[in-house]
Amino acid sequence: MNPKKERRWINAVLPFLIPVLVLILWQIASMGGGPKAALTPSPFKVLQTFLKMVESGELLRHTLISTNRAVSGFLVGGAIGLILGLVNGLWSLAERLTDSSVQMVRNIPHLALIPLILIWFGIGEESKLVMVSLGVFFPIYLNTFHGIRSIDPGLIEMGRVYGLKGFALYRNVLFPGALASILVGVRYSLGIMWLTLIVAETVSAKSGIGYMSMNAREYMQMEVIILSILIYALLGKLSDSLAKLAERQFLKWHPNYRKSAAKGDGRLVKKSYPAANSTAS
Numbered sequence: 001m002n003p004k005k006e007r008r009w010i011n012a013v014l015p016f017l018i019p020v021l022v023l024i025l026w027q028i029a030s031m032g033g034g035p036k037a038a039l040t041p042s043p044f045k046v047l048q049t050f051l052k053m054v055e056s057g058e059l060l061r062h063t064l065i066s067t068n069r070a071v072s073g074f075l076v077g078g079a080i081g082l083i084l085g086l087v088n089g090l091w092s093l094a095e096r097l098t099d100s101s102v103q104m105v106r107n108i109p110h111l112a113l114i115p116l117i118l119i120w121f122g123i124g125e126e127s128k129l130v131m132v133s134l135g136v137f138f139p140i141y142l143n144t145f146h147g148i149r150s151i152d153p154g155l156i157e158m159g160r161v162y163g164l165k166g167f168a169l170y171r172n173v174l175f176p177g178a179l180a181s182i183l184v185g186v187r188y189s190l191g192i193m194w195l196t197l198i199v200a201e202t203v204s205a206k207s208g209i210g211y212m213s214m215n216a217r218e219y220m221q222m223e224v225i226i227l228s229i230l231i232y233a234l235l236g237k238l239s240d241s242l243a244k245l246a247e248r249q250f251l252k253w254h255p256n257y258r259k260s261a262a263k264g265d266g267r268l269v270k271k272s273y274p275a276a277n278s279t280a281s
Contacts, residue, residue, distance in 0.1 A: 041223040046230070049223040058212075063231060066208040069125070070197050070235075073132025078189065081137040082182070085144025090174070095145075102141065110134045111199055123204035128197070135196035136189035143185025147178025179250055187243045194236045 023043055030042035041049075053059035084102070088095040114131065121127040151174060159173040201210020209228050216224035 039222055041226060046223045046227050049227055053224075053227070059227075059231075062207060062209050062212045063235075066197060066201065066210070067235065069128050069200075069208065070132060070193050070239075073129050073197070074136050074189070074193050076129065077133030077136040078140050078186070080133070081140035081185075081189075082144050085141045085182075086148060089145045089148025089178070090170075099145075102138075106138045106142075110138075111196065114199070114203060118204055127204060128200045131200045132193055132196050135192045139189040139192060140182070140185040143181045143188070144178060147181030148174060150181065151177035176253075183243065183247050183250070186246070187240060190239045190243055191236060194232055194239070198232060 026040070026043055030040045030045075050059070084098065088099050110131070113134070117127050117130050121130055155173055155177060156169070159169050164172055197208075198210050201208040202214050205211040205214075209231055213225050213228035216222075216228070
């Protein structure tokens with residue numbers, strides 16, 4: 001086999017080794033006797049439950065509701081965090097005015113605010129939107145602020161020498177320079193997004209995957225509970241994959257990203273440098 005094709009095949013198989021091992025151990029655990037076996041439904045039984053709920057439309061309905069809540073909260077909290085991070089990163093006056101207050105609130109676990117949020121906003125959709133938005137706000141804010149402040153001053157000065165100022169300087173120098181850090185914040189906030197939603201739906205919800213799981217707990221439907229956990233895991237993996245796709249699209253010019261991409265493709269790292277140097281020149 002061609003060495004390059006062999007490396008690509010290995011890279012394609014490696015991510016599935018641990019999930020397959022978990023399935024094997026899971027199946028072995030479900031085949032054991034005793035009361036614990038009854039609390040560990042087999043993968044086949046979970047698959048049967050999945051197909052049954054897909055056929056009835058119940059799983060799709062709960063999944064769409066949860067996804068809508070997560071995306072809405074991410075857009076609201078992410079937009080506020082991005083804007084405030086940019087403003088505080090660019091203007092020291094804004095940083096002195098707001099950053100101290102933001103840091104005080106950040107050090108309060110946002111899940112500890114759930115009782116207060118429920119009292120203020122009730123158990124409807126508003127409380128879930130607020131909780132998710134609050135969860136994703138801080139990672140995006142911090143990484144955006146850090147990305148702006150970490151830009152090499154020499155690049156900013158060079159942009160000004162070439163006549164860039166105002167929005168043109170921001171579009172061509174500041175935002176691209178901070179983009180790698182911003183995308184790190186996006187990936188981190190996506191994980192917090194699902195974590196917050198799980199708690200929000202199990203505490204106060206009449207629909208969604210978290211509600212489906214809590215309702216199954218009342219009737220000891222273990223296969224539904226495990227299926228709910230797996231759906232959350234798959235949604236988290238999907239959102240992270242979309243974030244990685246955004247990195248590949250928006251950071252093609254970044255030398256460090258080109259280096260890691262070359263390693264991931266199984267190519268020699270040195271082959272990526274001429275293209276990066278020619279782009280810079």
